[in-house]
Amino acid sequence: MKQETVEREIVLNDVVVFMNGHPDAPGCAFSAQMVRILDLLRVQYRAIDVPPSPELGCGTESQQGGPAIPRLYVKGKLVGGYDAVREMFRAGELQAMFAENGVSAFADREFW
Numbered sequence: 205m206k207q208e209t210v211e212r213e214i215v216l217n218d219v220v221v222f223m224n225g226h227p228d229a230p231g232c233a234f235s236a237q238m239v240r241i242l243d244l245l246r247v248q249y250r251a252i253d254v255p256p257s258p259e260l261g262c263g264t265e266s267q268q269g270g271p272a273i274p275r276l277y278v279k280g281k282l283v284g285g286y287d288a289v290r291e292m293f294r295a296g297e298l299q300a301m302f303a304e305n306g307v308s309a310f311a312d313r314e315f316w
Contacts, residue, residue, distance in 0.1 A: 210222070213250060213252055214277045214280050215280055216250075217249070217250040218248075218249075218278065218279055218305070218306075218307055219242070219247055219248065219249035219250065219276070219277070219278050219302075219307055220249065220250045220251075220252060220276070220277045221238055221239070221242065221249055221250070221251050221252070221274055221275070221276050221277075222252045222254050222273055222274060222275050222277075223235035223238060223239070223251055223252070223253065223254065223273060223274040224253070224254060224255075224273055224274070225253060226251060226253055227239045227243070227251050231253075232273075234272075234273075234274055234285075234286040235273065235274045235286075237286055237290065238274040238276065238286050238289060239251070241289060241290065241293050241298070242276075245293075245298070245299065245302070245309040245310055246308075246309065246310045247302060247307060247308070247309045248308070254273050272285050273285075274286055276289050278301065278302065278305055278307060279305045279306075279307075283298075283301070
């Protein structure tokens with residue numbers, strides 16, 4: 205995926221998740237869990253299908269040390285990959301971050 209495409213999507217959308225597959229048909233378990241978290245919080249987001257690649261992987265750090273797929277951006281800033289988002293969700297930090305950024309999310313639902 206071209207860098208200008210990534211930059212355009214994160215500027216045009218408040219919440220963007222780059223993932224393998226689509227929300228209705230995730231391409232890996234990590235993408236499925238990221239979608240589940242966002243859906244449980246009822247966050248409106250833009251999902252971008254990123255074809256699997258050895259450089260990005262799914263759920264692990266990329267070979268360049270950057271975030272893997274899936275990865276979440278909020279208001280143009282990288283939040284992180286699945287592991288970071290899961291831990292933030294469990295701690296209530298993800299819900300707080302959405303609120304601080306003016307993104308509607310429902311924090312009253314239990315997940316784990």
